[in-house]
Amino acid sequence: MGHALDYDDVHSDVRGHPSSVILPVLFALASGREISGKRFLDSYIIGVEVMARLGQAVGTASYLKGWHNTSLLGGVSATFAGARLLRFTAAETQNAVGIAVSQAGGLRVQFGTEMKPLHAGLAAQQAVQSLEWTQQDFHGTKTALDSIIGFLHVYGGKEANEAVYSALAEDWGKFWRIAAPGLWFKRNPFCSAAAHGADAALELAQLHLDAASIKKIDIIFPPNGDAALIHTRPKTGEQGRFSIEYVVALALLGQPFTLGNFGSTAVSVEAEKLMGKMSRSYDAEHKPTAQAIPKGRFTIVRITLADGSIHSREVSVPKGSPQAPLTDAELESKWRESAPDQHIAEQILEAIRGMENVRLEELAELL
Amino acid sequence: MGHALDYDDVHSDVRGHPSSVILPVLFALASGREISGKRFLDSYIIGVEVMARLGQAVGTASYLKGWHNTSLLGGVSATFAGARLLRFTAAETQNAVGIAVSQAGGLRVQFGTEMKPLHAGLAAQQAVQSLEWTQQDFHGTKTALDSIIGFLHVYGGKEANEAVYSALAEDWGKFWRIAAPGLWFKRNPFCSAAAHGADAALELAQLHLDAASIKKIDIIFPPNGDAALIHTRPKTGEQGRFSIEYVVALALLGQPFTLGNFGSTAVSVEAEKLMGKMSRSYDAEHKPTAQAIPKGRFTIVRITLADGSIHSREVSVPKGSPQAPLTDAELESKWRESAPDQHIAEQILEAIRGMENVRLEELAELL
Numbered sequence: 001m002g003h004a005l006d007y008d009d010v011h012s013d014v015r016g017h018p019s020s021v022i023l024p025v026l027f028a029l030a031s032g033r034e035i036s037g038k039r040f041l042d043s044y045i046i047g048v049e050v051m052a053r054l055g056q057a058v059g060t061a062s063y064l065k066g067w068h069n070t071s072l073l074g075g076v077s078a079t080f081a082g083a084r085l086l087r088f089t090a091a092e093t094q095n096a097v098g099i100a101v102s103q104a105g106g107l108r109v110q111f112g113t114e115m116k117p118l119h120a121g122l123a124a125q126q127a128v129q130s131l132e133w134t135q136q137d138f139h140g141t142k143t144a145l146d147s148i149i150g151f152l153h154v155y156g157g158k159e160a161n162e163a164v165y166s167a168l169a170e171d172w173g174k175f176w177r178i179a180a181p182g183l184w185f186k187r188n189p190f191c192s193a194a195a196h197g198a199d200a201a202l203e204l205a206q207l208h209l210d211a212a213s214i215k216k217i218d219i220i221f222p223p224n225g226d227a228a229l230i231h232t233r234p235k236t237g238e239q240g241r242f243s244i245e246y247v248v249a250l251a252l253l254g255q256p257f258t259l260g261n262f263g264s265t266a267v268s269v270e271a272e273k274l275m276g277k278m279s280r281s282y283d284a285e286h287k288p289t290a291q292a293i294p295k296g297r298f299t300i301v302r303i304t305l306a307d308g309s310i311h312s313r314e315v316s317v318p319k320g321s322p323q324a325p326l327t328d329a330e331l332e333s334k335w336r337e338s339a340p341d342q343h344i345a346e347q348i349l350e351a352i353r354g355m356e357n358v359r360l361e362e363l364a365e366l367l
Numbered sequence: 368m369g370h371a372l373d374y375d376d377v378h379s380d381v382r383g384h385p386s387s388v389i390l391p392v393l394f395a396l397a398s399g400r401e402i403s404g405k406r407f408l409d410s411y412i413i414g415v416e417v418m419a420r421l422g423q424a425v426g427t428a429s430y431l432k433g434w435h436n437t438s439l440l441g442g443v444s445a446t447f448a449g450a451r452l453l454r455f456t457a458a459e460t461q462n463a464v465g466i467a468v469s470q471a472g473g474l475r476v477q478f479g480t481e482m483k484p485l486h487a488g489l490a491a492q493q494a495v496q497s498l499e500w501t502q503q504d505f506h507g508t509k510t511a512l513d514s515i516i517g518f519l520h521v522y523g524g525k526e527a528n529e530a531v532y533s534a535l536a537e538d539w540g541k542f543w544r545i546a547a548p549g550l551w552f553k554r555n556p557f558c559s560a561a562a563h564g565a566d567a568a569l570e571l572a573q574l575h576l577d578a579a580s581i582k583k584i585d586i587i588f589p590p591n592g593d594a595a596l597i598h599t600r601p602k603t604g605e606q607g608r609f610s611i612e613y614v615v616a617l618a619l620l621g622q623p624f625t626l627g628n629f630g631s632t633a634v635s636v637e638a639e640k641l642m643g644k645m646s647r648s649y650d651a652e653h654k655p656t657a658q659a660i661p662k663g664r665f666t667i668v669r670i671t672l673a674d675g676s677i678h679s680r681e682v683s684v685p686k687g688s689p690q691a692p693l694t695d696a697e698l699e700s701k702w703r704e705s706a707p708d709q710h711i712a713e714q715i716l717e718a719i720r721g722m723e724n725v726r727l728e729e730l731a732e733l734l
Contacts, residue, residue, distance in 0.1 A: 066516035102482055105472035109514045115469055115507030140482030147476045149433035154474055
């Protein structure tokens with residue numbers, strides 16, 4: 001559901017959304033079993049860890065080629081998480097992961113359609129199947145991940161290599177990637193690659209510029225910094241979740257980033273007009289701050305007015321990212337805004353606050 | 368089931384097994400609908416045509432990289448076949464294919480395991496889902512096949528290019544690939560890439576050489592001609608389906624190519640001993656006959672005896688391939704050997720002989 005609303009969490013090592021696949025798998029497995037909150041969290045941390053490490057191993061070129069990392073890496077990682085929850089042996093884990101590899105997939109070309117969030121659901125289903133089939137003594141290969149015709153080689157990008165693959169489990173447990181660099185909880189319901197530009201545009205919106213006076217808007221990224229933003233002239237709010245132009249237009253027009261503005265209705269005439277003045281460009285030389293997330297990422301929104309004056313803002317650390325996290329109060333208010341029933345929403349918050357000691361069944365029943 | 372027994376048909380443009388995915392999908396869709404045998408065959412022919420064309424478009428490098436074409440291409444192609452059967456509009460077909468693309472996958476690293484044949488089943492399931500979700504008005508992208516981040520580009524091998532992609536539908540209907548080069552019906556229950564070597568070994572078996580007198584056996588392919596044969600020293604008959612060494616050993620030891628010899632039991636000590644004398648090599652210069660299938664393929668089995676004498680056989684057109692087809696009588700006897708109930712087997716044969724006029728329900732009920 002988080003993935004359907006593009007309201008989910010992000011991990012910059014993953015270039016995707018760990019919880020949208022891992023959590024449904026863990027909830028499905030916990031159902032009808034006596035699982036403590038502590039054991040659940042432990043499995044969740046392992047899932048995020050594996051997904052971040054796999055993300056680094058397959059590398060950027062894999063994503064650029066067209067893979068949707070949330071589903072591609074998510075199914076395999078959620079299988080690891082589930083194997084941990086079910087206390088699988090190493091051999092059972094290896095088998096389940098092999099089966100999951102055979103089902104991995106999902107292409108970014110679906111961004112902005114109903115099919116995109118289903119990728120996360122299908123990946124979760126694949127993970128549950130892989131675990132259940134293993135319990136039923138169904139067998140795949142043991143070398144699905146690291147064979148020369150296995151997952152890492154087939155899906156890995158061209159910058160990935162043997163050294164990267166063999167470092168996959170190095171320094172295990174030295175730090176956990178769920179905490180460093182950490183999960184990024186979205187402030188707004190659109191692709192996190194647009195978060196930098198959104199914050200820049202919100203700053204510019206403070207200037208209350210008249211849309212009619214705007215001559216052009218340049219949006220500048222590092223090369224490939226906009227790979228996820230596949231729609232330059234979206235027709236609907238749904239496509240707009242993957243369009244920096246639509247996000248910037250909403251901000252400058254004073255329109256809020258509500259779920260309604262990212263639904264299946266057509267984009268407004270005003271937004272369309274403003275988007276017509278925008279163009280993207282790339283600057284390989286520009287260096288953002290060392291804190292930039294993902295590393296090296298920035299977005300500059302530069303408005304040129306009819307009178308020749310220029311207003312420009314750059315953002316490298318968007319609000320919500322691990323370096324500028326939402327406060328607990330902000331996270332809770334985001335939760336309350338999305339929840340259909342406020343009474344249950346409070347009960348769930350209470351359960352999550354005491355997660356380490358909660359029994360999963362109690363929480364699952366509320367969800 | 369055909370895929371599980373490695374007894375299925377082959378198409379050399381596909382480098383995989385069309386019917387193992389397309390037929391189950393068409394049978395599933397025909398169930399409960401009034402579908403004539405003629406309409407069924409028409410959809411089947413379209414499915415094979417699309418799969419062969421997609422196979423040519425993604426190219427050899429895709430297979431060599433690690434993809435299992437039967438599932439990778441099968442799900443998408445069976446979706447085309449099913450859309451034809453259901454008389455989808457072009458827009459509906461486009462949508463269903465887009466959804467199928469998002470689920471495509473399966474790696475060759477699973478060859479010789481229980482997971483491999485499940486690839487075909489999962490691909491068939493994906494096709495049915497893609498068609499049903501389309502009927503329920505669920506939407507994906509329209510550009511899943513040919514976008515720069517779509518199926519052909521992401522899965523296409525490095526020798527494939529724009530020219531190949533744009534020729535995808537060229538000369539549609541000029542000839543049908545189900546007839547030219549045509550389907551290849553396996554004579555034996557193992558990977559068709561071993562069929563050439565099997566025939567060569569069967570010829571050599573006629574010499575009744577004593578296994579103890581054999582010093583070494585060289586098995587020579589064109590480069591990558593053995594890509595599907597991923598097991599050089601199989602431990603079980605199941606792995607042996609993807610091992611030229613095991614197939615050659617059985618032939619030379621006078622062991623029949625029965626389903627039992629390709630099951631989950633361990634390979635015999637004699638076979639293991641003989642396989643220890645074998646090695647593969649590649650000859651890029653050697654040119655087989657123009658009739659070779661796949662184009663340029665050959666396998667030479669060369670036995671060197673302890674006394675220094677050499678016995679060698681080369682096969683380019685194995686028995687069962689379109690250039691040396693099994694007779695109807697041979698096909699029917701293969702069918703009878705695999706069928707558990709001989710009475711039903713005869714009824715099914717009868718229905719298939721009159722396929723153009725049969726009602727699908729009658730046939731489906733028998734199956």
